[in-house]
Amino acid sequence: MTAPRQKIIPCLWFETEAEEAARFYVSLLPDSRIDEIQTAPGDYPAGKAGDVILVEFTLAGSPYTALNGGPEFKFNEAVSLQVDCADQAEVDRLTEALSAVPEAEQCGWVKDRYGLSWQIVPNVLTELLSNGSPDVRLRVFNAMMQMKRLNVAALEAAARG
Template identity: 50%
Template structure:
C-alpha cells in the first residue's frame, strides 16, 4: 500500500501522504500489525486506505477519475499508472496494484455537453473506440472529420 500511495501522490499536484499506521491489536483480518491504515490527499480530495490482505480484490466499484487539462497530462498519468498494470477502453486502466483509474480530458465533458445531439453522438462514438483518450481525435469527431 505504501509504495502505491507514494506513487499516486508523486503524480498528482497538491497531493500528500498524510499518515500511515498499523493496528496494534489482532483483528478478524489478521494479527496485530498486519492491518495498516493510511490517510492521503490526491489533489483536493482526501482518502483513507486500509490494507488487510487479499480479502477483497479491487474492482470498478471503487475507482478514481482524474480529469486532465491537456494531452500531455493524460499521457504522463497514463504512462505512470498503467506501468505494470493493464488498460481498458474509454480511458480506464488498472494499475500494478489493481486499483482502477479513469484518465479523462476536461474537454470531453465540454464536448459531451454540446447542444448539438449529432456532435455529441460523434464524440461518444469516437470515445467508445479509444483506450487512452486522445483530445485531438475527440475534437475531430466533434467537427465531423
C-alpha cells in the first residue's frame, strides 16, 4: 500500500521549464528530491506526446508539483515561497542562487529566473518581530524596510538601538 499523499500540494505553472526548475530548486535545500516525472501520453495544447508535463518533487520536506502548462499564465508577487534561514550565510547563499532580477529585491524578497518570488528570511527577524518590545519591533521593522537582502547583523544592531 502506498503512503497517503499530503492533502494540499502547491502546483507551480511553467511554460516548458518544469523539470529544469524543479531540479534547480531541489539542489538548493536539504531534504529535497525529484519524486516523479510524468510525460504526456498524447498531444496537448502546450506540447506533444512524450513531453514532460508534470514533475512531483519534495522541497525541504514538503511536496510540490511543477506543471508544463504553456505560456498562458505567469508567476507574480501575489504568491511567494518563504525560506526560513538559520544564519546570514544561508541568506546569502540562497539569495545568490535565486535572485535573477536584482531590481526586484526588497526586504528579503527575490525573483528567480522563472519569475517565481521567494522570501529569504533569517530566523532572527521573525524572533525580533515576534518577541521584542514595541520599540525594538519598530526599529527592526524600519531597518528591514530599508534593506534589499536582509542583514542579520544590521537587524540585531537595530534591535539593540
